[in-house]
Amino acid sequence: MTKKPRVGLFVTCLVDMFRPTVGFxxxxxxxxxxxxxFVPDNQTCCGQPAYNNGDKADARRIAEQVIATFExxxxxxxxxxxxxxxxxxxxxxxxxGDAGWSIRAEKLSAKTFELVSFLVDVLxxxxxxxxxEGAITYHDSCSGxxxxxxxxxxxKLLESVDGLTISEMKDSDVCCxxxxxxxxxxxxxxNKIVSKKTANIRASGAxxxxxxxxxxxxxxxxxxxxxxSDIEVRHVAEILAGLxxxxxxxxxx
Amino acid sequence: xxxHPTSPEFKSNAHGALHSPSLQKAMGxxxxxxIEKRRIAAEALPEFEALRDSARDIKNHxxxxxxxxxxxxxxxxxxxGGHVHxxxxxxxxxxxxxxxxxxxxxxxxxxxxxMISEEIGLNxxxxxxxxxxxxxxxxxxxxxxxxxxxxxxxxxxxxxNKEEVEADFRRVHTxxxxxxxxxxxxxxxxxxxxxxxxxxxxxxxxxxxANFLVAETGTSIIVTNEGNGDLTQILPKxxxxxxxxxxxxxxxxDVAQILRVLGRSATGQEMSVYTTLSTGPKRxxxxxxxxxxxxxxxxxxxxxxxxxxxxxxxRCIRCGACMNHCPVYHAIGGxxxxxxxxxxxxxxxxxxxIGVDQGGHLPNASTFCGRxxxxxxxxxxxxxxxxxxxxxxFERHLTARTTRWALRAWAFAATHPKLYGLGTRIATRAxxxxxxxKGRFTSLPLAGGWTTWRDMPAPEGSTFRTEWKKRGRK
Numbered sequence: 001m002t003k004k005p006r007v008g009l010f011v012t013c014l015v016d017m018f019r020p021t022v023g024f025x026x027x028x029x030x031x032x033x034x035x036x037x038f039v040p041d042n043q044t045c046c047g048q049p050a051y052n053n054g055d056k057a058d059a060r061r062i063a064e065q066v067i068a069t070f071e072x073x074x075x076x077x078x079x080x081x082x083x084x085x086x087x088x089x090x091x092x093x094x095x096x097g098d099a100g101w102s103i104r105a106e107k108l109s110a111k112t113f114e115l116v117s118f119l120v121d122v123l124x125x126x127x128x129x130x131x132x133e134g135a136i137t138y139h140d141s142c143s144g145x146x147x148x149x150x151x152x153x154x155x156k157l158l159e160s161v162d163g164l165t166i167s168e169m170k171d172s173d174v175c176c177x178x179x180x181x182x183x184x185x186x187x188x189x190x191n192k193i194v195s196k197k198t199a200n201i202r203a204s205g206a207x208x209x210x211x212x213x214x215x216x217x218x219x220x221x222x223x224x225x226x227x228x229s230d231i232e233v234r235h236v237a238e239i240l241a242g243l244x245x246x247x248x249x250x251x252x253x
Numbered sequence: 254x255x256x257h258p259t260s261p262e263f264k265s266n267a268h269g270a271l272h273s274p275s276l277q278k279a280m281g282x283x284x285x286x287x288i289e290k291r292r293i294a295a296e297a298l299p300e301f302e303a304l305r306d307s308a309r310d311i312k313n314h315x316x317x318x319x320x321x322x323x324x325x326x327x328x329x330x331x332x333x334g335g336h337v338h339x340x341x342x343x344x345x346x347x348x349x350x351x352x353x354x355x356x357x358x359x360x361x362x363x364x365x366x367x368m369i370s371e372e373i374g375l376n377x378x379x380x381x382x383x384x385x386x387x388x389x390x391x392x393x394x395x396x397x398x399x400x401x402x403x404x405x406x407x408x409x410x411x412x413x414n415k416e417e418v419e420a421d422f423r424r425v426h427t428x429x430x431x432x433x434x435x436x437x438x439x440x441x442x443x444x445x446x447x448x449x450x451x452x453x454x455x456x457x458x459x460x461x462x463a464n465f466l467v468a469e470t471g472t473s474i475i476v477t478n479e480g481n482g483d484l485t486q487i488l489p490k491x492x493x494x495x496x497x498x499x500x501x502x503x504x505x506x507d508v509a510q511i512l513r514v515l516g517r518s519a520t521g522q523e524m525s526v527y528t529t530l531s532t533g534p535k536r537x538x539x540x541x542x543x544x545x546x547x548x549x550x551x552x553x554x555x556x557x558x559x560x561x562x563x564x565x566x567x568r569c570i571r572c573g574a575c576m577n578h579c580p581v582y583h584a585i586g587g588x589x590x591x592x593x594x595x596x597x598x599x600x601x602x603x604x605x606x607i608g609v610d611q612g613g614h615l616p617n618a619s620t621f622c623g624r625x626x627x628x629x630x631x632x633x634x635x636x637x638x639x640x641x642x643x644x645x646x647f648e649r650h651l652t653a654r655t656t657r658w659a660l661r662a663w664a665f666a667a668t669h670p671k672l673y674g675l676g677t678r679i680a681t682r683a684x685x686x687x688x689x690x691k692g693r694f695t696s697l698p699l700a701g702g703w704t705t706w707r708d709m710p711a712p713e714g715s716t717f718r719t720e721w722k723k724r725g726r727k
Contacts (some may be wrong), residue, residue, distance in 0.1 A: 006303070010718050011718070013677070016677060016681075016716045016717045016718060017680065017681045017684075017712055017716055017719055018681075018711075018712045018713065019713055019717075020713055020714065020715070020716065020717035020720050021264060021713060023717035023718075023720075024717070024720070024722070032268065039717075039718065039726065041670070041674070041718065041722075042670040043670070044666070044667040044668070044673045044711075045663070045667040045669055047664075049660065049663060050660050050663070050664050051640070052621060052640060052643070052649030053643055053647065053652065053656060053660055054640065054642075054643030054644040054645070054648070055644075055647050055657075055661075055664065056644050056647075058660060058661065058664035059664075061664060061668050062664055062668055063666045064668075065667065065668050065670070067484050068671075108417075124387060131403070136565055142620070142621070142622035142623055142624070143621075143623070144539070144559045146622070146623040146626075146627050147606055147623065152439075164586075174351065174580060174622075175620050175622035175624070175626070177580065177620060178272045178620065179620025179621060179622070180620075180621075182617075182618070182619065182620045182621075182654070183620075183702070183703065184700070184702030184703055185617065185656075185702070186264070186267070186581075186617075186618050187702040187703070187706060188267060188268055188271055189265075189267055189271070189581055189584050189585060189618065190620075190706070191705075191706035191707070192271055192272055192584040192585075193580045193581070193583075193620070194305055194706075194707065196580075197504050202650060209488065211606055218709070218710050220692075221708075221710050222703070222707030222708040222709055222710060223706070223707040225693055225707070225708040225710075226695075226706070226707045226708045229287075235459075246713070247713075249710045250693040250708060250710030250711070251691060251692045251693075252692035252693075253689060253713075
């Protein structure tokens with residue numbers, strides 16, 4: 001048997017702070033798939049807030065920190081399409097004209113993956129051993145969908161969960177209105193967009209909303225709760241790892 | 254006189270749009286119609302994605318040799334007996350067109366749909382000088398009656414509901430029977446057609462834009478669905494084409510390729526109903542056509558975009574697919590953007606043309622969902638260019654001070670892992686403690702932008718990394 005791949009888990013700031021269960025789910029899924037998982041203590045943020053707000057210098061400093069922290073691993077896995085997209089598709093931009101850092105950035109980008117696409121596309125995982133009773137609906141988060149091509153992978157693994165059915169919502173591939181700082185800078189527009197999203201989620205008839213990005217999940221969970229909906233909101237990793245047993249996002253403990 | 258922007262008031266414009274029931278009703282139609290039609294048309298053509306690459310490459314090549322192709326175009330137009338005028342900005346273009354109209358002794362001019370004429374504020378300039386411009390595209394005709402600007406680059410009156418059109422027609426067409434039935438959309442169409450027919454015949458000058466200017470042949474091409482463009486440019490004695498310089502395309506073959514993505518991306522049509530080519534004035538033996546043919550080539554900031562990070566924007570063929578697929582545009586419509594060009598393409602182009610100090614909100618009011626780029630037939634990296642504008646704003650300290658401060662503080666912490674770890678541990682514990690009963694917050698200090706509209710879920714407990722270490726893991 002070949003040596004186990006050494007995977008550095010970049011949990012992301014939002015998972016770290018808001019939803020540790022997602023981190024533990026990612027670890028379980030990766031270990032079940034035969035990886036050695038490491039959580040380097042020096043990890044912080046991917047730099048996306050700075051990058052998307054035009055603060056390229058700070059984004060670059062943060063990216064240097066991420067590269068230095070994670071470049072020792074065979075793979076870097078992130079339970080987020082948005083942060084994954086940042087490292088995989090945008091880091092190279094930050095180091096234009098700096099050959100040394102460009103090479104380090106490109107090497108890191110090449111071995112960085114979003115969690116579910118890593119399981120399916122790289123490790124060839126076809127099914128998970130987990131159970132979840134009921135219908136879920138899956139929201140395709142924008143960066144994962146359009147920057148990383150994540151659409152079939154989560155559905156494929158979700159379908160293998162015992163007792164789970166997928167009830168697709170209308171416009172599952174349309175933005176939820178989060179957009180990082182957009183949701184507070186243009187809060188009224190963001191609210192309009194997320195209101196359309198929650199209407200589609202409700203109309204799907206599913207009891208649980210699932211997605212792969214904490215930002216979108218916090219946004220949609222927050223709106224559903226404000227609307228008084230009892231639809232539960234969970235990260236896809238929790239369901240796939242069979243750890244969707246505690247309170248859902250925004251539910252009381 | 255070019256159009257006065259209200260882009261700096263973007264937020265209040267958007268607020269008004271979000272609270273307008275008629276606009277919200279009309280915007281529902283955009284989401285329903287365009288997207289599905291484009292998808293079906295694109296999927297039905299196996300080479301659609303390859304054509305997008307090809308279209309992008311054609312325009313990139315053209316932009317790299319823009320001077321050459323512009324001069325070639327001018328030469329061909331002159332050879333065909335037409336005239337070419339170079340306008341550096343809106344004022345020059347308006348002056349040139351007014352001069353042509355005055356020399357033609359024009360009292361009324363008919364107009365085909367032209368976003369460039371909107372950009373330079375041509376109608377207002379002609380009216381101020383005693384010449385009556387008449388918009389002949391149905392959508393443009395409607396908004397001219399309403400005294401409005403287009404809210405969409407290919408569907409200018411998309412924000413107007415049928416009932417509102419009926420009211421406008423009754424208000425303006427007072428010579429018609431007040432008891433006429435206008436409930437069916439076709440009756441509105443018939444009425445507009447009847448009104449416009451006489452105007453076509455009476456016009457002294459016809460003004461159109463151009464979708465393409467062909468360097469190889471000196472031809473201007475318009476793509477329309479109503480036939481109004483043809484009547485505008487063929488019936489009057491003088492035809493004026495006003496177009497911006499990036500409309501140049503090297504050959505008819507190149508145009509043919511781009512046309513295959515244009516109609517499909519715009520309206521889901523394989524081809525628009527009319528693709529009208531015009532080369533110079535009427536020749537000896539021609540039955541129809543204008544006696545005088547003028548092309549006004551407008552720069553108005555385009556050449557300054559060449560060689561910059563915004564050059565890719567000059568590939569835009571104005572199909573409108575980006576706004577048709579934009580969740581922000583769907584929410585607020587086109588007028589909220591506050592100038593001529595709305596949606597994602599407007600968010601990139603507007604700051605280039607009126608300055609980022611005026612148009613700065615536009616590239617910020619995007620979630621970067623990327624749907625625009627995913628459908629752009631010319632593969633213009635719209636989100637990337639919006640980010641470039643944000644970078645310029647940040648460099649020029651146009652970004653709000655609180656945002657700058659928060660970004661710098663976050664970046665400082667993120668590059669000091671021990672401090673970051675401590676800060677996030679404390680914040681997470683505090684939030685999770687305060688939110689332990691409900692699992693969420695209905696209001697939070699400094700987070701009003703969030704909690705005005707939605708609850709803020711509370712953290713589960715301590716941070717992941719704290720828990721990870723507790724389990725003795727590395």
